[in-house]
Structure formats: C-alpha cells, structure tokens
Amino acid sequence: MLAYIFGVVLFALGICVSVALHEAGHMVTAKWFGMKVRRYFVGFGPTVFSFRRGETEYGLKWIPLGGFCDIAGMTALDEVTPEESPRAMWRFKTWKRTVVMVAGSVTHFLLGFIVLYLMAATMGLPNITGTPQVAAVSNCVQDARTTDQVSNPQCRPGDAAPAKSADLRAGDEIVSVNGTATKTYADVIDIIQRASGPTNLVVDRDGAMVPLVVDVPQVDRPVRRADAPADAPPEIAKTGSIGVTFPKMFEYNAATAFGGATAFTGDMFVQTWQRLIEFPERIPAVVSSIFGGERDPNTPVSVVGASRIGGEAVEQGLWELFLLLLASLNFFIGVFNLLPLLPLDGGHIAVVWYERVRDWLRKLRGKAAGGPVDYTKLSAVTVVLVLIGGAVTLLTITADIVNPIRISQ
Template sequence: MLAYIFGVVLFALGICVSVALHEAGHMVTAKAFGMKVRRYFIGFGPKIFSFRRGETEYGLKWIPLGGFCDIAGMTALDEVTPDEAPRAMWRFKTWKRTVVLAAGSVTHFILGFIVLYLMAVSMGLPNALIGKAQVDTVSPCVQNATTNEQVLNPDCKPGDPAPAKDAGLRPGDEIVSVNGVSTPTYPDVIAKVQALTGPTRLEVRRDGQLVPLTVDVAQVDRPVADASNPQAPPQVVKLGTIGVGFPTMLHFSPVAAFGGAGAFTADMFAQTWDRLLEFPERIPAVVHSIFGGERDPNTPVSVVGASRIGGEAVEAGLWSLFLILLASLNFFVGVFNLLPLLPLDGGHIAVTWYERVRDWLRGLRGKAAGGPVDYTKLSAVTMVLVFVGGAVTLLTVTADIVNPIRLQ
C-alpha cells in the first residue's frame, strides 16, 4: 500500500513539475524577446509565498493543479501601464509571439524525450512500440504446444525440428525480409512466417552486413487468444514458426539512445494523434462506466486516473510503465495544447497568424493593417469550449474515482 501511495504522489509530482516547466517555457522565451513578464506562479488559489526578482514576481500557491505566466499585453484587450505598453506581447512580430505561445508545448515534448532517453540508456525501451525484429533468443527446438509455458520452455527430444538453430540464426541478428518481402518490425516477421511452411528465404542484418539464410518453417500447434473475447480459453491452431524470441526491452548506448528515443517519440506522437481523433467517440463509454458498465481501458483518463495507474505501476515494480505513462502524458498535453481552439495556446497562435495573413491580404489591396483581433467577439465560442472541456474533465475524474482503469 505504501508503494502505491508513493507512486501516486510521485506521478502527481511529475505532472506538477511538467506544468511548472510548461509555464517556464513561456516565461523564458518571452523574456528572451524583451516582453515584460509580470508574474510566474506555480499552482492556483491562495498564495503561499512569493518574491520579486527584477520586474517579475515569482510564487507558489496552495492548489498544485497548474500554474500561470502573466505576460503583459498577451492580447490587445489586456490592460497595460504606460511603461509596459512598448513591451506588450501583442506588439511583437508574429514569429516571436508564436515561439512564446508554442514554448509550453515544446517544453512538454522535450521533457517526454528526456524521459525516454534516460530509459533507453538505463532500463531500456519497450520493444512492443518500436517492434525491432532483432533476434533475442534461438530455441533449441519447436514443438506442438497448447499453453504459452510450453511454447517458451519446450521439452526437446531427438529429432524435434529446430528451424532457426539449424539455419544458423544467432541472437543479435535482425530479420529484414522474409521471402523477399520487407519485414521492418517483429510483428511483420511473425505474421509472414505464420502463414508459411517448408524452406523459406530470410535476410538478416548481422554486424552491419546483410546475410541470406534459408530456414525450414515448421507448422505446429499454438494457443491463440480470441481478440474479440479475451476471457475465452485460447484456441489451438496450426501456425508456422522458426523458433526465435524477440526482446521485450531494447537497450542503447548513450549515443544510440538519441536515435532510439527519437524513434520511440515519433511512434508516441502518432499514437497521441490517433487517441485525440478517437477522443469524442470514447466519451459515451466513460459515461457508461460511471453508471456501472465495464471500464474500457482505451477510454480517456484524467490526472487522477493517470496518477492511480502510476501508483499501481510502482506497486507492481513496473517502473518502465510508470515512465512511459509520464512521457505519454507530456506528449498528449503538448499536442492537445496546440489545437487551434481558445483558450488553448494553439487558439492564440491561430489568432496571431489570422492577423498576419489578414494584414498581408489587406496590404495587397493597398489597405492599412486591420489591427489586433477583438477577443470579445470570440468570447461566446471560448466559453462553450471551456464548458465542454470542464464537463469532459468532470466525467473522466468521476469515472477514475468510481470505476478506475486498473493494471490487473
């Protein structure tokens, strides 16, 4: 129980640090361009303490659920004093305002990458997302099996087939093609081999060189779970196999880790975008779970739910899952914050570039610049989006309390 509580607190602390650095990204870039930053606070609600350094007040508040960076003149509607007016944010060039507005999300992306890089050089990165088709183990034989235990620990007898061993496959070999068809990931290798039998051409990368091999694929009994009904007993079917295992974790040198973490980051960005597109259609499932329905593990979670999962991961000793979850949350927040919707940073970026394009078109017609956008005309749309966002947050928090997603 103590490990669980420690994990929840640690994950929540990680979120707080991420938010604090998000706002620091806005502050640092704004100061670098000469904009006036009035205040930088972590948290909301009553003030615990603050201090002033130069023209900026720094402080901490009681509710650690966010933070803010108060930049003078973020919009033309913000009141500024006469001495602040020349340094009001809205007076700066479009690209500078864009950099400041995007800096928060970029900070999340950098944090996510740093987490993955540190994993790559220490505990390794899960191969489930990378899918590298690098051979980890070569089985002494392959046999019919009705359980996964029998698959992993065959009781080899004289005469049992050993396709990979006989073909000369070695741990460390990377399978790049099967029968001339490229297999960039190990699921590609498995899918291709399962449909084959008999002599099959493989091409592997060994010590930087491409080596052709011929392996005699064996058709054996294998247990296969029903994807549509995970609770049902596995069905035993005939599948092709060569008797190799692929690594669950990939380890990298400090230099190679940049490439490994980069590839992993790209995969997580793609998955984040997919989750965002699926977000609206999964909300009904969240409502269903609140009223007693089974919680779909693919439904959105709040900070509360993510922290609970982080706590369970620590309790189970799954630190890699804890860190992957923390990195993925940073990527999600970073991407979500760039959506062109007010009051998100992406909405402010969209308005900034609308002004720039509008003034460019007016200039082509010989007209003067149109001036800053009147945000009061967007207040109705902004309030609707705030209401929808608040409702979704309330739903996910409620679901994460009454019917949380669990690891087991």
C-alpha cells in the first residue's frame, strides 16, 4: 500500500513539475526577447509564498495543479501601464510571439524525450508498434506441451531448426511472408502458424531486402482459445513454428539510446495524434463506465486516473510503465495545447497568424494594416470550449474514481 501511495504522489509530482516547466518555457523565451514578465507562479489559489527578483514576482500557490506566467500585453486589449507599453508582448514580431507561445509545448516534448532517453539507456524501450524484428533464433523446433518447453527446448541432433537453416538472423526484420506484408510480429505469427512446408520470407537486413525460404513444420503447442474460461488449461494443437522470438523491449547503450528515443518519440507522436482524433468517440464509453459498464482501457483518463495507474505501476515494480506513462502524458499535453482553440496556446497562435496573413493580403491590395483581433468577439466560443473541457474533465475524473482503469485489466 505504501508503494502505491508513493507511486501516486510521485506521478502527481511529475505532472506538477511538467506544468511548472511549461510555464517556465513561456517565461524564459519572453524574457529572452525582452518582453515584460510580471509574475511566474506554480499552482493556483491562495499564495503560499512569493518573492521578487528584478521585475518579476515568483511564487507558489496552495493548489499545485498548473501554474501561470503573466506576460504584459499578451493581446492588444490587455491593460498595460505606460512603463510596460513599449515591451508589451503584442508589439513584438509575429515569429517572436509564436516562439513564446510554442515554448510551453516544446518544453513538454523535451521532457518526454528526456524520459524516453533515460529509459532507453537504462532499461530499454518497449516494442509498442510490434516491429517484427527477430530477437533470437532457436537451435530447434520441437513438440511442446507447456510454455516452458516452448521457451527452453532440449534440442537433440537432427531436430528441425527452420529459421536457422533458412539463415534467418537476429536483427532481421520480417517484412513479408508468402507475399503478405507483415507490419507487426503478430502478423508474422498468424501467417506462420497456418503455414506448412516451404514458405517465402522477405527480411530487411541492414537496409537490404533479402528473400529467404523457410520450411515450416507443424508441431504440438499449448493453445488457449479466445472464448475459453480464464482458468481453463490450454489445449494442445498443431501449429506452424519456425523457432524465432520477437523483442518485447529494445535495448540500447548511452550512445544508441539517442537514436532509439528519437524513433520512439516519432511513434508516440503518431499515437498521440491518433488518440486525439479518437477522443470524441470514446467519451460515450467513459459515461457508460460511470454507470457500471466495463471500462475500456483505451478511454481517456484524467490526472487522477493517470496518477492511480502510476501508483499501481510502482506497486508492481513496473517502472518502465510508470516512465512511459509520464512521457506519453507530456506528449499529449504538448500536442493538445497546440490545437487552434482558445484559450489554448494554439488558439492564440492561430489569432496571431490570422492577423499576420490578413495584414499581408491588405498590403497587397494597397491597404493599411488592420487593427488587432477583438478577442471579446471570441469570448462566447471560448466560454463554450471551456465548459466542454470542464465537463470532459469532470467525466473522466468521476470515471477514474468509480471505475478506474487498472493495470491488471
């Protein structure tokens, strides 16, 4: 129980640090360009303490959820003193204002990458995309009635070694089997299990496409039917096997971890974008789970739910899951914050560039630049988006309390 509580607190602390650094990204870039930063606070609510350093007040609030960076004149409608006016944010060039507003999300991306690099260099990175890269080639393939016999065959002279005989090597990535593209190792396993006799493979070996022919034997294997009860013993059935294993984790050293973390970051960006696209259609499942429906592990979670999963991960010693969840949350927040919707940073960026493009078109027509966008006309849309965001947050928090996603699922 203590390990679980420690994990929850540690994950929540990680989120707070991420958000604090997000706001620090805005502050540092704003100061770098010469903008006036009035305040930088971590948290919300009553002030715990604060101090002034130069022209900026720094402090901590009682509620450690979020934070803020108060930059003078973020829009032309914001009130500024005569002293602040020359350094108001809205007076700076479009690209500088964009850099300041993007800096928060970039900070999340950097944090996520650092977490992934440390994972890669110390414990490896999970094969989340199911890359069909061969981890090891067995010396033989035999009949087996238990998973231990499958994993640790007692090879005898003359036993079939299909993969080894076909010159399949560790590090090869199987790109097709019998002309069918295999994007994941699950695709490879599915085709091989139904195959028998000479089977054509194409592997990517150090960038070269190498054709191979492997003679697939049908052997006894323990198989569990999808509709079988959880406590039912596996059945023994004939299935194709070639004697290879695929990695659940990719291992790196300090040097190769950079490339591994970079590639993994790209995969996570793709998955994050896919999750954002699927977000609206998963909300009904969240509502259903609140009223007793089974909680889909792919439904959105709140900070509460993520912290609970982090606590379970620490309790079970799954530090790789804890760190992966922390990295993925940073990527999600970073991407979400760039959506062109007010009051997100992406919404402010969209308005800034709308003004820039509008003034450029006016200049082509010989007209003077237009005035700043009147944010008050967008207030109704902003209020609606805030209400929707608040409702979704309330739903996910409720679901994470009454029917949380658990690692055991």
